[in-house]
Amino acid sequence: xxxxxxxxxxxxxxxxxxxxxxxxxxxxxxxxxxxxxxxxxxxxxxxxxxxxxxxxxxxxxxxxxxxxxxxxxxxxxxxxxxxxxxxxxxxxxxxxxxxxxxxxxxxxxxxxxxxxxxxxxxxxxxxxxxxxxxxxxxxxxxxxxxxxxxxxxxxxxxxxxxxxxxxxxxxxxxxxxxxxxxxxxxxxxxxxxxxxxxxxxxxxxxxxxxxxxxxxxxxxxxxxxxxxxxxxxxxxxxxxxxx
Numbered sequence: 001x002x003x004x005x006x007x008x009x010x011x012x013x014x015x016x017x018x019x020x021x022x023x024x025x026x027x028x029x030x031x032x033x034x035x036x037x038x039x040x041x042x043x044x045x046x047x048x049x050x051x052x053x054x055x056x057x058x059x060x061x062x063x064x065x066x067x068x069x070x071x072x073x074x075x076x077x078x079x080x081x082x083x084x085x086x087x088x089x090x091x092x093x094x095x096x097x098x099x100x101x102x103x104x105x106x107x108x109x110x111x112x113x114x115x116x117x118x119x120x121x122x123x124x125x126x127x128x129x130x131x132x133x134x135x136x137x138x139x140x141x142x143x144x145x146x147x148x149x150x151x152x153x154x155x156x157x158x159x160x161x162x163x164x165x166x167x168x169x170x171x172x173x174x175x176x177x178x179x180x181x182x183x184x185x186x187x188x189x190x191x192x193x194x195x196x197x198x199x200x201x202x203x204x205x206x207x208x209x210x211x212x213x214x215x216x217x218x219x220x221x222x223x224x225x226x227x228x229x230x231x232x233x234x235x236x237x238x239x240x241x242x243x
Contacts, residue, residue, distance in 0.1 A: 004184050005073035023054045028225070029141060029213035029234050033112075036139050036209055036238040040064045043107040046131065048096040048124075049114030053080030053089070059108075060086045070094040096124065101131040108132075111140040113234070116148055119175075119189050121196070125203035135243040138205060144212060144232040145171070148190040153179040155227070166231040196235065205239035212236075 019027045024034075041063035047056050050069030059067045066088045071077050072095040080091050096114065109128050118124055128138050147153060149171040155163035177190045191199075200207060213234035215225050 004181075004186060005071075005076050019054075023052075024058060027054075028215035028219055028228065029236065031216050032211055032213055033139070033141055033236050034058075036236060037062075038108065038137050040108070044105065044133075045108045045110065046070070046106045048099075048109060048111040048128075050080055050091065051076050051112070053084035053091060055110050055112055056080065056089050056091070057084035057086055059110075060089050064088060066090070068092065070096060070099055072096070099127075101127040103130050104133045105131050106133065107136050109136070109138050111138075111142075113141055113143065115140055116143040116188050116191070121189075121191055122199045122203065125199050125205070129203045129205060129241060132241045134241060136241045137208075138200075138239045138241070139237070141213070141234055141236050142191075142196065143188070144235045145191060145193050145196065146231055147233050148177055148188055149192075153177075163227050163230070193235075196237070200237070200239045205241060207237070208240050209238035210236070 024030045027033075040059050042065045043059075043063075045056075045059045045064050045067045047053075047059075047067065047069040050056055050071050053069050056067045056069040067090070069077075069080060069089070069091045071080070071091075071093065074093050077091045077093050096111070097118065097120070109132060115121060115124065132138065146166070146168055149168050151167040151169050156165050156167055158164045172192060174191050174195060175189065177188050179186050179188065197207065197210070212232040213236055214232075215228045220226050220229065
């Protein structure tokens with residue numbers, strides 16, 4: 001997985017995003033995603049690509065017995081320790097593809113906006129399935145394939161600079177897509193909806209919920225947010241391992 005988050009300029013720009021400064025309350029998808037969470041009391045939780053640790057802190061505040069957040073970025077882990085430390089929370093610098101995934105260790109695995117950087121999505125699914133206890137849950141938020149399958153993840157603009165439409169091209173050809181994010185070239189991996197969903201089923205999971213993220217009404221008046229209703233940006237999934 002390419003890691004731009006340790007670049008100082010990028011990290012500084014990322015830190016100015018509302019979701020970086022204000023946490024989950026500033027994330028447009030959070031009101032939907034939070035409904036996917038099971039009871040967290042006394043549960044053991046793994047957060048893959050934890051970033052600033054907002055989900056780790058949420059789990060701890062909801063009574064989790066222990067939470068491990070891993071991220072490949074030292075800067076992200078440093079910020080997580082600074083902003084979202086707490087009893088039972090542990091943070092480690094580790095790429096999610098390199099993590100050992102101990103068998104039947106966790107009740108819940110979370111991954112937020114990370115899996116679209118992973119080429120071998122099926123491999124991660126298998127590892128997560130193995131590390132979950134029977135009856136465990138996998139929750140993740142991934143960029144929607146309409147978003148990753150677009151042309152440079154940019155709107156086509158009219159003569160006044162207003163978005164006309166969202167172009168999708170080469171949808172059925174998965175693989176690397178290069179885009180610009182906060183002034184940096186970023187490499188992501190495009191996966192079709194079929195790959196995302198059927199990969200989970202192939203790994204042994206049962207799909208329990210699937211929703212396309214929409215900004216809540218109270219946020220739609222913010223600059224650019226109304227356009228987020230014109231095409232999906234994120235896909236939220238909840239999958240379970242049989243008891």
